[in-house]
Amino acid sequence: MSYLLKFSLILFVQIIVTSVTIAANFDYQLKATKVAENTYVFVGETEDFTFENGGNIVNTGFIVTSDGVVVIDTGSSLRYGNQMKEAIASVTDKPVVLVYITHHHPDHFLGNQAFKGVGIVALGETIKNINNEGAGFADNLYLMVGDWMRGTDVLAPNHVAELGLVTMGRHKLEIMSLAGHTSADMAIFDHTTGVLFSGDLIFHKRTLTTPHANFEQWLASLTTLRALPIKVLVPGHGPITKTKKPINEMVDYINWLDETISNAVNDGLSMTDAMQIELPERFKTNALLKSEFSRSITHLYLSYENLVFKRVN
Numbered sequence: 001m002s003y004l005l006k007f008s009l010i011l012f013v014q015i016i017v018t019s020v021t022i023a024a025n026f027d028y029q030l031k032a033t034k035v036a037e038n039t040y041v042f043v044g045e046t047e048d049f050t051f052e053n054g055g056n057i058v059n060t061g062f063i064v065t066s067d068g069v070v071v072i073d074t075g076s077s078l079r080y081g082n083q084m085k086e087a088i089a090s091v092t093d094k095p096v097v098l099v100y101i102t103h104h105h106p107d108h109f110l111g112n113q114a115f116k117g118v119g120i121v122a123l124g125e126t127i128k129n130i131n132n133e134g135a136g137f138a139d140n141l142y143l144m145v146g147d148w149m150r151g152t153d154v155l156a157p158n159h160v161a162e163l164g165l166v167t168m169g170r171h172k173l174e175i176m177s178l179a180g181h182t183s184a185d186m187a188i189f190d191h192t193t194g195v196l197f198s199g200d201l202i203f204h205k206r207t208l209t210t211p212h213a214n215f216e217q218w219l220a221s222l223t224t225l226r227a228l229p230i231k232v233l234v235p236g237h238g239p240i241t242k243t244k245k246p247i248n249e250m251v252d253y254i255n256w257l258d259e260t261i262s263n264a265v266n267d268g269l270s271m272t273d274a275m276q277i278e279l280p281e282r283f284k285t286n287a288l289l290k291s292e293f294s295r296s297i298t299h300l301y302l303s304y305e306n307l308v309f310k311r312v313n
């Protein structure tokens with residue numbers, strides 16, 4: 001066996017052993033990144049759900065106020081929620097008094113059980129969506145990340161969000177009811193620090209997902225967000241920025257996706273053919289472009305076909 005081959009084999013085995021060991025500790029290694037005064041984020045991987053990442057693919061956050069800690073999204077499992085609580089306790093001894101859930105996707109709310117006894121707040125439509133779809137999401141995540149999910153059950157938010165300005169300590173939080181990524185997407189803008197928690201209305205350097213998308217609503221929501229005096233943008237997935245550039249990139253991709261699917265349907269392409277369409281260079285720096293584009297075709301093709309057939313009739 002050549003030296004190089006032996007070396008690569010050893011390296012390969014080491015990588016496998018390391019990733020299995022990390023996964024087997026079931027430690028998400030959550031580290032609170034300070035993004036503004038009193039404001040912290042746990043930045044997840046820009047990956048799909050895997051056993052290796054345990055479902056830590058999402059950004060969650062918290063704001064420490066003199067009235068207590070406000071949590072934004074609780075992650076993908078009971079274990080994530082518990083580890084988040086521990087990581088918060090290493091930053092402040094103030095209790096968590098309020099939890100906001102931005103939308104009903106599993107990576108954002110399945111840590112809720114860790115915050116039992118605290119007010120968990122979401123848009124009314126989000127609570128309905130969690131009651132309808134939450135159990136199915138949890139089952140699916142068990143299949144994808146396995147034992148990381150042990151003990152995780154759906155705990156739906158227990159309060160419907162009050163919209164507009166909510167004051168916590170000296171933080172003035174604007175609770176916004178938007179839509180487009182799902183039928184109900186909450187964004188939270190802190191007027192005190194200029195931090196926007198956009199939920200999944202904004203993906204950054206990670207291709208957006210569309211299982212419940214409505215592009216018209218999504219573009220309108222992005223217009224609303226762009227008008228805010230944002231100093232720090234915390235997307236639902238991907239790195240934090242101090243510019244609004246990710247919003248423009250979202251608009252660009254949504255418009256491209258909408259046009260590309262429309263054209264493919266009008267040209268009579270099958271779904272499989274549409275999935276082979278050449279993807280523009282400018283989107284290739286976004287993680288999971290190819291796989292999410294294919295998924296979007298699966299999610300959206302039928303509704304575009306129905307539109308075209310309606311027009312013909």
Ligand SMILES: [Zn+2]
Nearest residue numbers: 103105181200
């Ligand atoms: Zn989502």
